[in-house]
Amino acid sequence: MSHLSIILPAKNEGEALKELLPRLRAAQSDAEIIVVDDGSTDDTRDICAAAGVTCLSSPYSMGNGAAIKRGARAARGDVLVFMDGDGQHDPADIARLIEKLEQGYDMVVGARDWDSQAGVGRGVANTIYNWLATRMTGQVVEDLTSGYRAARAARFREFLYLLPNGFSYPTTSTMAFFRSAYPVAYLPIKAAQRIGKSHIKPIKDGVRFFLIIFKIATLYSPxxxxxxxxxxxxxxxxxxxxxxxxxxxxxxxxxxxxxxxxxxxxxxxxxxxxxxxxxxxxxx
Incomplete structure (x- = not known):
């Protein structure tokens, strides 16, 4: 199997990381684990040190996408796995993602079902995103905004310059892969309730909804x-x-x-x- 790097963007997710990192190490003992600390004010760095994983710290918050880019640049593996640091994603699913990736895909995305959505509003928004992306690409897009995904490092790094510093890196990377004719697959997963307080804000999310709609179009075929x-x-x-x-x-x-x-x-x-x-x- 290819050398694996697991990248977790985290901002004040210390409580979740205490439980997640040991489970992650148990599931993938040989993998490189990188926690990208996006300007946390809690004990994230100490928790990473105690767990024996790499922690890349920023002096201030730059955004989820910025953390993804920083982690992708630092990773040594030729396969990258991205997952949230809030405890929603099950480390046991990594093996399933890698197995699917080795069937000839360049990226495999963990597709959440309706019960795994963070509220009805987010579920409706994601359904619209998926429908529009499917119409634009001509391929079935099961979960455009899922942050749980595995990708070949060389392919993913081709699009680092396109990724925003904010929250829509999954949308951007997925549409970029489709546009470049890199095969993408979806794998059903269950996402648990996050540990700790969500960083989602309704008004800001509403604006983001319309921006992502335009991004879907402009990234593929305006x-x-x-x-x-x-x-x-x-x-x-x-x-x-x-x-x-x-x-x-x-x-x-x-x-x-x-x-x-x-x-x-x-x-x-x-x-x-x-x-x-x-x-x-x-x-x-």
């Missing part, structure tokens, strides 16, 4: 989002023209504005498509 929007404005312009011509026998500024918007949106989508292609271009 024209698939912009072209239907352009067509919608064009049809609205036609409908408005038909109404005003029938009632007043004239063309109004509103119809002209809608048609102009349709052309502009389509051109923006076309330019975005070219930019996306350049982002993923690899030198031979």
């Amino acid at each position: 024209l698939k989002l912009f072209a239907p929007t352009s067509l919608l404005f064009f049809l609205l312009g036609c409908a408005n023209y038909a109404r005003t011509f029938w009632v007043d026998g004239r063309l109004t500024n509103m119809s002209t504005l809608m048609w102009s918007a349709a052309v502009i949106i389509f051109l923006i989508g076309l330019v975005s498509e070219q930019i996306t292609s350049l982002i993923y271009r690899r030198d031979a």
